[in-house]
Each structure stands twice: as C-alpha cells, then as structure tokens.
Amino acid sequence: MSVEPATAGELAANGGADGDVAVSVRNVYKLFGGDEQAALEMAREGASREAVQETHGSVLALSDVSFDVKRGELFIVMGLSGCGKSTLVRCINRLIEPTAGEVWLGDHEVTSLSASDLRQLRRTDLAMVFQHFGLMPHRNVLDNVCWGLEVNGVERRRRRERAEEALTAVGLGGWGANMPDQLSGGMKQRVGLARALALDAPVLLMDEPFSALDPVIRRDLQDELSALQERVHKTIIFITHDLSEAVRIGDRIAIMRDGAIVQLDSPTDVVLNPADAFVRDFTKEVRLQSMVTAESIMHELPRVVRGDRLASEALDDIVADDRVHAMIVDGAGRYLGVESGARLRRAVRDGDPPVGDLPLTATDAVTGDTVLDDLVAHGLRAAHSIPVVDGDGMLVGEIPLEALAEAMTSDESAGANGADDG
Ligand SMILES: Nc1ncnc2c1ncn2[C@@H]1O[C@H](COP(=O)(O)OP(=O)(O)OP(=O)(O)O)[C@@H](O)[C@H]1O
Ligand SMILES: [Mg+2]
Known part of the structure; x- marks a missing residue:
C-alpha cells in the first residue's frame, strides 16, 4: 500500500515533470521593423520598449518570454x-x-x-x-x-x-x-x-x-x-x-x-x-x-462558547480574550448566536443561566465563499462581527466589522503582499 505514494514521488523527481509539459516557450523575443538584430541585442541587455524603438525603430513586441x-x-x-x-x-x-x-x-x-x-x-x-x-x-x-x-x-x-x-x-x-x-x-x-x-x-x-x-x-x-x-x-x-x-x-x-x-x-x-x-x-x-471572500478576510476565534456554559463563565472567557461579545455554539460546534458582554453581565445579575438559554442575537452567518458584495449587506445588519460557518453550520471564524471595512476601502486587503512597492 505504501508503495504507491513513493512511486508517484519518484516519477516527479526523475523528470516526470518534463513529460508533463505540453508547450514550452523559451526566451522568445519578437521585434517588428527597424534594425531587428541590433534592437534584439539592446533588448537582451535589458533596454525598455521605448528605448529600443527610439534607437533602432523596432517595436519590441516580446521581450524574453519564457514559460511552460x-x-x-x-x-x-x-x-x-x-x-x-x-x-x-x-x-x-x-x-x-x-x-x-x-x-x-x-x-x-x-x-x-x-x-x-x-x-x-x-x-x-x-x-x-x-x-x-x-x-x-x-x-x-x-x-x-x-x-x-x-x-x-x-x-x-x-x-x-x-x-x-x-x-x-x-x-x-x-x-x-x-x-x-x-x-x-x-x-x-x-x-x-x-x-x-x-x-x-x-x-x-x-x-x-x-x-x-x-x-x-x-x-x-x-x-x-x-x-x-x-x-x-x-x-x-x-x-x-x-x-x-x-x-x-x-x-x-x-x-x-x-x-x-x-x-x-x-x-x-x-x-x-x-x-x-x-x-x-x-x-x-x-x-x-x-x-475577497469571507474566508479570505475572516479571523480565527480565540475560543467559542458552548451553550451549556453559564453566563458568568462566558463573560470570563470574553474578558480573558479581550473581546466585547461571545460567539455561542451548541455541543457539536454549530453556530447558535452572538451575545454581547453587556447582555451577559445583565444575565449574570439575573440568575446566571447557561448562555444557550438566553434569547441570543442570531446574526446571520455566512459561508467561507461569500463574496464582498454580499458581506457588505450582512455587515450592515451585524452589531459586532459576522459569524462564518462551514457547510454543516459549524462555526469556523468571524469577520470583525473593522476587517470588513478595511477590505472595502483598502486595496491591501486579504493578505495582498504589496506593502513593499507601493
Ligand atoms: N506586424 C506588425 N508590425 C509592427 N508592429 C506590430 C505588428 N504586430 C504587432 N505589432 C506591435 O506589437 C505590439 C504587440 O501587439 P499585439 O497585437 O501582440 O498586442 P495584443 O496584446 O494582442 O493587443 P490587443 O489586446 O489589442 O489584441 C504592439 O505594439 C503592436 O503595435
Ligand atoms: Mg491581440
């Protein structure tokens, strides 16, 4: 049984990759008009399209193009x-x-x-x-x-x-x-x-x-x-x-x-x-x-709060995590609703019931593939953050409203690595 993966690995290592290449373009240049050979030399030395055209009257249509x-x-x-x-x-x-x-x-x-x-x-x-x-x-x-x-x-x-x-x-x-x-x-x-x-x-x-x-x-x-x-x-x-x-x-x-x-x-x-x-x-x-999908901008939850936890325990949890609201799930991890710290405090004073028994704010959850346009609509209805669930309704993360705002206004959202050359 263990032979198969090893064989596949060997194939890839032994140049099987070459057999997988259908078309290979290697260092292709194309110059139109003018003194093409002189222009080619200049392009090979890294000259720009404009410079090549100005010097030799050639259009540098392709410059050192390579790909498989x-x-x-x-x-x-x-x-x-x-x-x-x-x-x-x-x-x-x-x-x-x-x-x-x-x-x-x-x-x-x-x-x-x-x-x-x-x-x-x-x-x-x-x-x-x-x-x-x-x-x-x-x-x-x-x-x-x-x-x-x-x-x-x-x-x-x-x-x-x-x-x-x-x-x-x-x-x-x-x-x-x-x-x-x-x-x-x-x-x-x-x-x-x-x-x-x-x-x-x-x-x-x-x-x-x-x-x-x-x-x-x-x-x-x-x-x-x-x-x-x-x-x-x-x-x-x-x-x-x-x-x-x-x-x-x-x-x-x-x-x-x-x-x-x-x-x-x-x-x-x-x-x-x-x-x-x-x-x-x-x-x-x-x-x-x-x-920009829910998945690409969602944050991991430091912890979720099970519905059978007491309001006081849920409050301790979110205070420990420096949060203002708790995401509540059932015993299996399915999303139930959101409860704010203020409401949890009130519940503690009113007898400290399990949070699952509270009338939770059921902020609509989204799935990971929800796109930005739709997230914005959800964001308008959410008080704190948008819960993200998988296909089975299991809570997998949340989108803080600040993260949503950032994605809407910034071109650097979703982990774009462009900070170095702006
Ligand atoms: N026969 C030709 N003689 C001179 N210049 C040419 C010739 N064919 C293309 N060019 C120039 O080469 C460059 C690349 O042209 P090309 O047609 O490959 O562009 P393209 O990316 O396909 O553009 P488009 O999206 O408009 O089809 C352009 O500057 C064009 O003017
Ligand atoms: Mg074209």
Missing part, C-alpha cells in the same frame, strides 16, 4: 491592448516568426521545423480559434467544421462524423446545415471552437475567442469551455484582456506588460498576491468583486 504550459492545463495569457498577447500566441505556431528564442511542443522544437512540417503540425497538433470566428460564409456550418479535416485528408464519412461530434460538444448538434450568417455571434464562436475540436489536436490556441460577444453569452461560453475542458482535457493557451474571464476559467495566468511576463501564478495568487503595483492595479476590481 502543462499538459491538460488551461493557461491564460492576459494583459492590456498592445502588450504582445497575439504576437506571443502567433509565435507559438509561427504564424509570426520569433526573432529569437525557442518554442517546443512536447519533444518537438517548433522553431526549427521546416515549412511543410510546420503546416502539418498546425493541422494535427496546434489548432487555433480566432477572435472573429474566421468562418467561411459560403459553406454551411458542418462544412466549416469539416474544413480542417478535409485539408488533413480525412475521408469524407469520417470527417462528417467528427464534425457532428464536435458540433454536439459545443451545443450545436443539428445546426450543421445552417449557413454562418444565420447564426448569432455566440453560435459562430461555437462553430469556430467546434472546428478546432474536430481536428482533435492536443493543443488549442485561442486568441480572445469571446471578446466580440456580449457579456451574458460570454459567460455562458466561459462556463461551457470549462465544462468541455473537464471532458476533453486539451492543453489550451487562451488569450484575454479580461481578468474576470481569466480568473473564471484559467488554471494559471501569465500577466504581460510591454512584451514581458510580469507574473505567472494561479488565479488566486495573481489576484491576492499581485507581484507589483501594475498587477495590483490591474487586479483590484476583481479582487474587490469576487476574490
């Missing part, structure tokens, strides 16, 4: 307009030729392939989904999805089967005979996705696939992509400039600025532990909207 994407990972590249996202994704399949650096797809170095090998690779290993759908208007939906398979020489019956499967996977089963102009934007993008899925390539490159869609459709497609990914386990490199989209669907997020990656982390870490002031600024809204 794991097999089955949904990897996000995000950043503001012009930061180099599209250039990066196009350097991966060499629709744009990198000026320097290497791109690897598993064991194959993409950057050293001949033109014909590269074409083959794009058809079988690296499918791309574009922002503006890229559908052929004169072909019906099914034939659009079949197209890549046709180019790959897949036999007609087989390619129609695969296309139907892919259309079903994106929720468009039965739409094959329609023409693209009969579809909404969201549906067109599903067709684009189906076309990439039909190729059955292990790696999908998606350049802002949802950004032309309205917010509601966009969220639907995000959810569907997540659900689809659960089933198909592709390696997906997904470009977006929308952080909430990135956080919603990404396994890891690379944040780019001026052609370089400034942070590569899990969604939670990007939002809660921004690497610098730029990322912090960038992530502030999402942090406030969704990442």
Whole structure:
C-alpha cells in the first residue's frame, strides 16, 4: 500500500515533470521593423520598449518570454491592448516568426521545423480559434467544421462524423446545415471552437475567442469551455484582456506588460498576491468583486462558547480574550448566536443561566465563499462581527466589522503582499 505514494514521488523527481509539459516557450523575443538584430541585442541587455524603438525603430513586441504550459492545463495569457498577447500566441505556431528564442511542443522544437512540417503540425497538433470566428460564409456550418479535416485528408464519412461530434460538444448538434450568417455571434464562436475540436489536436490556441460577444453569452461560453475542458482535457493557451474571464476559467495566468511576463501564478495568487503595483492595479476590481471572500478576510476565534456554559463563565472567557461579545455554539460546534458582554453581565445579575438559554442575537452567518458584495449587506445588519460557518453550520471564524471595512476601502486587503512597492 505504501508503495504507491513513493512511486508517484519518484516519477516527479526523475523528470516526470518534463513529460508533463505540453508547450514550452523559451526566451522568445519578437521585434517588428527597424534594425531587428541590433534592437534584439539592446533588448537582451535589458533596454525598455521605448528605448529600443527610439534607437533602432523596432517595436519590441516580446521581450524574453519564457514559460511552460502543462499538459491538460488551461493557461491564460492576459494583459492590456498592445502588450504582445497575439504576437506571443502567433509565435507559438509561427504564424509570426520569433526573432529569437525557442518554442517546443512536447519533444518537438517548433522553431526549427521546416515549412511543410510546420503546416502539418498546425493541422494535427496546434489548432487555433480566432477572435472573429474566421468562418467561411459560403459553406454551411458542418462544412466549416469539416474544413480542417478535409485539408488533413480525412475521408469524407469520417470527417462528417467528427464534425457532428464536435458540433454536439459545443451545443450545436443539428445546426450543421445552417449557413454562418444565420447564426448569432455566440453560435459562430461555437462553430469556430467546434472546428478546432474536430481536428482533435492536443493543443488549442485561442486568441480572445469571446471578446466580440456580449457579456451574458460570454459567460455562458466561459462556463461551457470549462465544462468541455473537464471532458476533453486539451492543453489550451487562451488569450484575454479580461481578468474576470481569466480568473473564471484559467488554471494559471501569465500577466504581460510591454512584451514581458510580469507574473505567472494561479488565479488566486495573481489576484491576492499581485507581484507589483501594475498587477495590483490591474487586479483590484476583481479582487474587490469576487476574490475577497469571507474566508479570505475572516479571523480565527480565540475560543467559542458552548451553550451549556453559564453566563458568568462566558463573560470570563470574553474578558480573558479581550473581546466585547461571545460567539455561542451548541455541543457539536454549530453556530447558535452572538451575545454581547453587556447582555451577559445583565444575565449574570439575573440568575446566571447557561448562555444557550438566553434569547441570543442570531446574526446571520455566512459561508467561507461569500463574496464582498454580499458581506457588505450582512455587515450592515451585524452589531459586532459576522459569524462564518462551514457547510454543516459549524462555526469556523468571524469577520470583525473593522476587517470588513478595511477590505472595502483598502486595496491591501486579504493578505495582498504589496506593502513593499507601493
Ligand atoms: N506586424 C506588425 N508590425 C509592427 N508592429 C506590430 C505588428 N504586430 C504587432 N505589432 C506591435 O506589437 C505590439 C504587440 O501587439 P499585439 O497585437 O501582440 O498586442 P495584443 O496584446 O494582442 O493587443 P490587443 O489586446 O489589442 O489584441 C504592439 O505594439 C503592436 O503595435
Ligand atoms: Mg491581440
């Protein structure tokens, strides 16, 4: 029995990790125009985008970009307009030729392939989904999805089967005979996705696939992509400039600025532990909207007070803990209510009953995943602090109202580590 964990550990230690890398981008630079080689030297010495452009007339679109994407990972590249996202994704399949650096797809170095090998690779290993759908208007939906398979020489019956499967996977089963102009934007993008899925390539490159869609459709497609990914386990490199989209669907997020990656982390870490002031600024809204949860700002309770304790004992407890109220739980630890010190003192004078017998103030409890917006509503009704419970109603912590106020007003809430570079 104990052999299994050891084996798994060995695999990881013996370079099994390499086998887990689907795409590796290594020290890639891209310069557009001007004296590219001289500009490259300058960029390698660490010159800024502006300086390189001024001196050599070259746009430094990518500057020393390196990262590994794991097999089955949904990897996000995000950043503001012009930061180099599209250039990066196009350097991966060499629709744009990198000026320097290497791109690897598993064991194959993409950057050293001949033109014909590269074409083959794009058809079988690296499918791309574009922002503006890229559908052929004169072909019906099914034939659009079949197209890549046709180019790959897949036999007609087989390619129609695969296309139907892919259309079903994106929720468009039965739409094959329609023409693209009969579809909404969201549906067109599903067709684009189906076309990439039909190729059955292990790696999908998606350049802002949802950004032309309205917010509601966009969220639907995000959810569907997540659900689809659960089933198909592709390696997906997904470009977006929308952080909430990135956080919603990404396994890891690379944040780019001026052609370089400034942070590569899990969604939670990007939002809660921004690497610098730029990322912090960038992530502030999402942090406030969704990442500040009850769990991320709650405080541990020094102790909880069981309902069978006497009022005088509860009072001693909170005085010892320097608190003004007691959180009362039942014998199993389930939250019952809150009692203030003043009311406990009165109860002691009135015969000192067990606190469980008092008419407790039942401040509504929240669960750990409650987001800031909802916490604020609770905060308005709470006298002291908001109790936090788990799914079984067990009391796990509290949010003092000061902590809530701090989260609302401060960008340094929830443990963001930005104190060093403000
Ligand atoms: N063919 C080109 N010739 C010259 N400059 C280019 C070319 N393509 C891109 N650039 C420049 O490279 C930089 C990065 O562009 P890129 O399109 O990769 O940005 P992006 O992050 O995808 O932006 P967006 O969010 O607007 O799509 C920009 O400054 C852009 O002007
Ligand atoms: Mg782009």
